[in-house]
Structures are given as C-alpha cells and as structure tokens.
Amino acid sequence: MELQTMVTMLAEGFLKSVAIFSLTLLGSLPLGLLVAFGRMSKFKPLQWIVKFYISVMRGTPLMLQLMVVFFGPHYLLGIQTGSNYRFVAVIIGFVLNYAAYFAEIYRGGIESMSVGQYEAAEIMGYSKAHTFVRIILPQVIKRILPSITNEMITLVKDTSLAFAISYAEMFTLAKKIASSQSTLMPFVIAGVFYFIFNYVVAFIMERVEKKMSYYR
Amino acid sequence: MSNILTMNNIQKSFGELEVIKDISVSIKKGDVLSIIGPSGGGKSTLLRCAAMLETINGGSILYGDKKAAWTEDNGKVVYAKGKDMKEIKNYFGLVFQNFNLFPHFSVLKNITDAPLRMQKRNKDEVMSEAEVLLDKMGLKEKAGAYPYQLSGGQQQRVAIARALALKPQILFFDEPTSALDPELTAEVLRVIRQLAEENMTMAIVTHEMNFARLVSDHLIFIDGGVIVEQGSPDAVLGNPQMERTKAFLNKLEQ
Numbered sequence A: 001m002e003l004q005t006m007v008t009m010l011a012e013g014f015l016k017s018v019a020i021f022s023l024t025l026l027g028s029l030p031l032g033l034l035v036a037f038g039r040m041s042k043f044k045p046l047q048w049i050v051k052f053y054i055s056v057m058r059g060t061p062l063m064l065q066l067m068v069v070f071f072g073p074h075y076l077l078g079i080q081t082g083s084n085y086r087f088v089a090v091i092i093g094f095v096l097n098y099a100a101y102f103a104e105i106y107r108g109g110i111e112s113m114s115v116g117q118y119e120a121a122e123i124m125g126y127s128k129a130h131t132f133v134r135i136i137l138p139q140v141i142k143r144i145l146p147s148i149t150n151e152m153i154t155l156v157k158d159t160s161l162a163f164a165i166s167y168a169e170m171f172t173l174a175k176k177i178a179s180s181q182s183t184l185m186p187f188v189i190a191g192v193f194y195f196i197f198n199y200v201v202a203f204i205m206e207r208v209e210k211k212m213s214y215y216r
Numbered sequence B: 001m002s003n004i005l006t007m008n009n010i011q012k013s014f015g016e017l018e019v020i021k022d023i024s025v026s027i028k029k030g031d032v033l034s035i036i037g038p039s040g041g042g043k044s045t046l047l048r049c050a051a052m053l054e055t056i057n058g059g060s061i062l063y064g065d066k067k068a069a070w071t072e073d074n075g076k077v078v079y080a081k082g083k084d085m086k087e088i089k090n091y092f093g094l095v096f097q098n099f100n101l102f103p104h105f106s107v108l109k110n111i112t113d114a115p116l117r118m119q120k121r122n123k124d125e126v127m128s129e130a131e132v133l134l135d136k137m138g139l140k141e142k143a144g145a146y147p148y149q150l151s152g153g154q155q156q157r158v159a160i161a162r163a164l165a166l167k168p169q170i171l172f173f174d175e176p177t178s179a180l181d182p183e184l185t186a187e188v189l190r191v192i193r194q195l196a197e198e199n200m201t202m203a204i205v206t207h208e209m210n211f212a213r214l215v216s217d218h219l220i221f222i223d224g225g226v227i228v229e230q231g232s233p234d235a236v237l238g239n240p241q242m243e244r245t246k247a248f249l250n251k252l253e254q
Helices: A003-039 A044-059 A062-075 A085-111 A115-123 A128-165 A170-181 A185-211 B043-050 B082-089 B107-117 B123-136 B152-165 B182-197 B209-215 B233-238 B243-253
Strands: B003-014 B017-028 B032-036 B058-063 B066-071 B077-079 B092-095 B170-174 B201-205 B218-223 B226-231
Touching (some): A003 A170, A062 A085, A062 A128, A128 A170, B017 B058, B032 B043, B043 B201, B152 B182
Parallel strands (some): B170 B201
Antiparallel strands (some): B058 B066
C-alpha cells in the first residue's frame, strides 16, 4: 500500500475522531454543569445519586463503559439496535464519561468563589439566575480553563478508545491497516495526526485564556 | 421625621452561639448611626441582619412602614416574600469590608450593570448618573479600569458608587476601612463624610472613633450581643457611663 493511500484512509478516520471530540465536548460541557449542580444540591438523595454516577464514571474504564453502552441495549434489554448505533453509542459513552469529570472541575471552580461575590450580587438585587450567569460563571470559567484544557487534550487521545467497539475512527483504521500490511507506518501517521490535533487544541485554548486575562 | 429602619428585639444565634441577644435600634431619615464595639460583639452581625444577609431568630425588622421580618406568636420568624421583599431590598445598600467588586466588570460596569439589568432603568440616565458618581468619588478617569488595577481605597470608593447607583434610602457600611492602610482610609472616610453632609441615611460599623464622632448623629456600643451604651457620639465617646464602654475605649487609646 502506498503511503498516500494510507494517509488518505487515516485522514478519513481522523475526521471521525474529530467528530467524536467535538460532539463529546458539545454534550459533556453543558451536561457536566448540570451534574455539578446535582452534586452540590441540598437535596440529599439527588446528591447521592450524582455522587454514585460520578464515582462509577471515574472508577471504571471508559472502554468498558463504551461496551456496556453499545452491547447493553441488546444483551440486557433485548432491543435491536440500528446500524448507526455504533456511533451513537460512542458519543453517549464519551459524553456520560466526560460530563462526570467536567462536573468535578465545575464544582471545584464554583466552590472556590468567595461568598462575598454572592452577597454583593444579592444586595444589589441580582436574581439567583442572574447572579450565576453574569457574576459567578464567567469567573468560574476563567479559573477552570487550564483544567478544561487538560481534559480536552486527554479527550483527543481517548477518542482512540472507540476501537473497543470497532467504530472506524483513526486508531481503529490504523490498527486494521497495520495488521493487514504488516507495517508500523499507520501508527506513526496516526501519532502525527493526534499530535497536530492536540497542538491546535492547546494553541486555541491558550488564545482563549489570553482573551480572558483582561482581569484578575 | 419617620424611621427608615426599625429593628426590634433582634435575636441571632449561630448554632449554640448567641451572637445577638436582644437589640432594638432605629434610624431616622437623614441620620447617621455608628456602631462600635469589640470584635465578636455582634455589631457586624446586626448590620448583616438588617441587610437580610443573615436570618434573625427573633424580633422584627421594618423598612419605613413595610414589614421585612417579624416574629409570630408561636415564636417563628417570618420574612416578607416575593414582590414585597423585592421592594424592601431596594431600600438599602451595603458596602463591604473587602469591597466585593465584580472583578470581570470594569469600574463603570460595576456601577451600571445592576441599575440597567435589574432595575431596568433608562440607559442614558444610568450612564450620566454613573459619571456624576464617579466624579464625586474622584474616579472619573478610572471608568474603564478593572478592579485589580485600583488601590484598595479606590476600590472601596467604586463600591460606594456602586451602592449609591441603586438609589438606596439607607446605606450600610460594614467596617469600610478595616482592609485599608491609614492613608487610603482617609480618602474613603472623606467620601462617607461628604455623604453625611448631603443627608444620606447611613449605618456604619467602624473602628474609627474619631470618624464616628465626626459624622454620626447617634452612636451605639455593642458588646456581648446587647447594646451596652448609646447616645450622642460626644456623650458615649467623651463621657462613657458604663464600665465596659470605658474599658473598650481605654484599650483603643493604648
């Protein structure tokens, strides 16, 4: 197989990796915030459920979670899943997993805010929703940005775990090509792709951080 | 003249600790009340109860003739709700010891955001009022600055402007200069004094005795959760009657 063919094939897989990455962020960043609210809820049963959810998501391998999401409906519930469920399962698994991590990052950020900010907002007549959206959240985002960047970089590499349920993203393809052609080349190319992807992610996040550095 | 704020038989405990045992105090329109006393005596807590940042365990709070909180026959304290509470909260402003400005807002936005967003007032009006306030605070050229770029004294003056922009009937100060150097303290006190001359109704928790003597119409000395002594500032500070007041004032002079 020519190198060019290999790169073209892997590039296709790369687009799928990018899709996993993007959709995971799109789903898990907002969901993580909701989970964080549940985790900080004064309603104890909700807090326990969310705590349990977080500990399962963080305490078991993502690969295993993907398998459960993919095979679970069929083996546990007897549901016949459609042909495009493979991709859906990947996204569900990733979103649920990353939401748990993001939730804890949000929680750390929210709890680091001083009571004074809430009190000042309350005295000035801000509603609870306004206080959170206008006063607290912007400051929290600035504080947690480095941790979010960290998770995003991990996520780029984690997309390769979709190979566990044979979803044809870049790593799955690389493995296939490598074994059929008996060469390490696909792995080298995939590695370069991952590295460049992460370089871009880090670069963009650095810009975002800079943009938010107009205040302390 | 009518009372802006009336607090009757206030009680407040944190768990087992009774911080305010039984305090009644009222403030007339245009008056300045200073609250002095040792740390842990309950003076800040009293102010925070008035500002609804703490919930009282007994007694009643009135703003004008509006009931903000009262104790029912069964001993349960009830607070006003909904629209009533919103109206009451418009009555007062509070200046904190550590300013609590919003760091991600510019000076101007700190002052105008709440009047615009929460009071939904006319933009031109709010903007021109903010300019006047900044000028009055001697911060005209700092409108675009962010809080971290300001000295403590400047930050506190922004905080005062921010509170005034909401047009409160009464302004509370919770140890407004305790986080400041003596030099910066002076500029903040000057502003408060100016407000007193303009007949702004204020209640000030402070450790600055000379200042209290200068600006206040009435002074209360709180210790152990009760008012130990009260009266005109000259009387309480110049000629205290109670042993605890004397001891406290003597300690300050050392």
